[in-house]
Amino acid sequence: MKEEFLHFLWQYKLFNKSNLTSVKGGIIEVLDSGSYNTNSGPDFLNSKLKIDDQLWVGNVEIHIKSSDWYVHHHEKDKNYDAVILHVVWEHDTNVFMKNNHPLPTVELQRFVQEDVLENYQKLFSKEQRWIPCEKQITEIDSFLLNNWLERLFFERLENKSILIKELLLQSNNDYEAVLFQLLVKNFGLKVNGEAFLELAKSFEFSVLRKVRFNEEQLSALLFGQAGFLENKIEDGYYLELQKEYKYLQHKYQLKPLAKQRFQFFRMRPNNFPTIRIAQLVALYFKHQHLFSQTLEAIHLKDFYMLFSVEVNDFWKTHYTFEAASKKSPKKLTKSFIDLLIINTIVPLRFVYEQERGEVNEEQLLQLIQQLRPEKNSIINKFSELKIEAKNAFETQALLELKNNYCIKKRCLQCVIGNSLLKG
Structure with a gap:
């Protein structure tokens, strides 16, 4: 007890x-x-x-x-x-x-009453379970579950807001700079996310504002700061970037990260850090005011167009600086753009609107409900329990449920746990 x-x-x-x-x-x-x-x-x-x-x-x-x-x-x-x-x-x-x-x-x-105690014992049984209510969750009324998922989604946004507000504080409320930092972090995915965030924070965003009109300088800045221009490679493009980075390094007093921070091991070539940085270069060379453009975008097709960029000719035939490969466009896939919308665009827009006291919850929900459900081990397990997510809104809510309630056994604060206990 x-x-x-x-x-x-x-x-x-x-x-x-x-x-x-x-x-x-x-x-x-x-x-x-x-x-x-x-x-x-x-x-x-x-x-x-x-x-x-x-x-x-x-x-x-x-x-x-x-x-x-x-x-x-x-x-x-x-x-x-x-x-x-x-x-x-x-x-x-x-x-x-x-x-x-x-x-x-x-x-x-x-x-x-005895039935309340029985419900409590079922929920808090010492039996090893993936979630405490896995044997009863399908009994929950769909209306109650859907309302709870909406609350969980916004709780997840609030939790994501913590990092965003920290970054805004550090950047003197520069939303363009924070968008860049969040995008860079999420371009690194789970494996390289923290290293990519370090990269984004390793120089003042004002430097990027000055060089992003020049693709070569922009490439030199990002690859140089990531530590990828420290080797001796006899390639014309590489040597040009090296030379450009030395100039930028001296001019802006830049200090590169150690390239060992970035993982290639067990990653698909399209997720190599070098390719993700090349795509970031293409994105910021193409769009000079990306934050305002993300605010103007409403429909999913608007974001797919916004993030439709191509790497330069060198990266079409390379995955790293060292070796050439078969030519491929290496565009951002729709599934990758979906992740950027989920983890960057929607949370940042939520904070932006929240700070102005005008959160358009309906528009945020409409956007994320257009996205396909995420695929991961947690969502797969919910599917096995007959809880099928129809879109990214529901997968985000289920991730919040599992990570912030089920793992911590917060059944008494959970609408599902409350309903099961009351019988």
């Missing part, structure tokens, strides 16, 4: 309210269970009760055992002087108030 579950029972009054009595036999009527306190102090504040027909307004404290009152030293804490009721699962000792009268106490286990 967990104290958090007792909080849940009290908050939602999942006990026999009509026959509720204290351990001393006093009749208790719960008029208002109070507001749940997540800070220090009693568990429920401003509760309203009738005890033997006398109205009481004050706080309620909840414990597994009555003796926990003394274990937690509440008798020495003035914050607990206004407690009017002690709710426990097991009454093992009397707790006394300042007037030396016993604090009214309810032993809750006497009033909780």
Whole structure:
């Protein structure tokens, strides 16, 4: 038995309210269970009760055992002087108030229905499960589930906003600079994401603003800062970039990263860091005001057009600087652009609108609902449990559910867990 579950029972009054009595036999009527306190102090504040027909307004404290009152030293804490009721699962000792009268106490286990306990035991079974409710999740009403998924999606956006707001603070609210940093990070995907973010932050965005009209200088800046221009390679294009980077390095006091930060191992050639940097060069050489263009784009086709770029001729026949390969355009695929929309465009637009007090939730939902569902091990497992995601909106919500609720066993804060417990 967990104290958090007792909080849940009290908050939602999942006990026999009509026959509720204290351990001393006093009749208790719960008029208002109070507001749940997540800070220090009693568990429920401003509760309203009738005890033997006398109205009481004050706080309620909840414990597994009555003796926990003394274990937690509440008798020495003035914050607990206004407690009017002690709710426990097991009454093992009397707790006394300042007037030396016993604090009214309810032993809750006497009033909780058997089916509520059974539901709790099913959900919090010690049996190894991928998610606690995997055997019951298909029982959930579809309307309730869909509303919960929408809330989870926006919770996920809020969590993604944390990094964005940090970057905005560091860049003096320069959305163009933050878009660049987020795009670079997400071009690196999961394996190279952090290294790519380091690359984006390794120089002032003002430098990129000055050189992006010149494709060779832009290439030299990004490849040079990534540490890829430190080798001795006898190739005309490579030598030109090397020369250009030395000029930029001296002019802007640049310090390159170690190229060992970037992983090639077990990656498909189209995901090599060199190719992703070449695509970034093509994107920023083509678009001079990318952030404002992402704000103007509404439909999915608008984003596909915006990110439709081609690498230069050198990279059409190379995956690295060292060796030539069969010619291929190496364009950004629609599935990759979808990831950029999910992880960069939508979160940044959400923060931008939030900062202006005008979040267009409907437009954000319409955009992400146009995207195909993501494919990964978590979404595949939900599919096995008969929870089929129809689009990226639902996959993002399911990822939030798994990572922020199921893994942490936050079933009591989850709408699905709440529904199953209430029966």
